[in-house]
Amino acid sequence: MTKRxxxxxxxxxxxxxxxxxxxxxxxxxxxxxxxxCDCCVTTGLDTNVMGMQNTTFKGSVIEADGLTADQVCEQVDSRMM
Known part of the structure; x- marks a missing residue:
């Protein structure tokens, strides 16, 4: 099954x-x-950029601020295992 x-x-x-x-x-x-979604990636520039203050999300949230695309992929890979 493909991870979202x-x-x-x-x-x-x-x-x-x-x-x-x-x-x-x-x-x-x-x-x-x-x-x-199994995982979400945000910019990290605004803690509530999408107005999701009432949303319950059980997956991992990765802040991409300061990371390259490859580093974000590595973090996603490690959290999807």
């Missing part, structure tokens, strides 16, 4: 890198987009 990763829209390089690794990538535009 939600990624903020502004992280297009991360979206591409994760798709190349075979992940099902969903661009996060609103709080409903996290449904069904």
């Amino acid at each position: 990763v939600g990624v903020e829209q502004s992280l297009s390089n991360v979206v591409q890198a994760l798709r190349e690794k075979g992940y099902d990538v969903v661009e996060l535009k609103n709080e409903q987009d996290v449904n069904g």
Whole structure:
């Protein structure tokens, strides 16, 4: 089963890198987009950039601030095991 990763829209390089690794990538535009995601990647620039203050998300959240696309992929890989 392919793992689904939600990624903020502004992280297009991360979206591409994760798709190349075979992940099902969903661009996060609103709080409903996290449904069904195993992991989410955010910019980390704003702790509540998508207004998800009432959303309960059980997966891992990775802040991409200061990381390369490859480093984000490594973190996603390690949390998906």
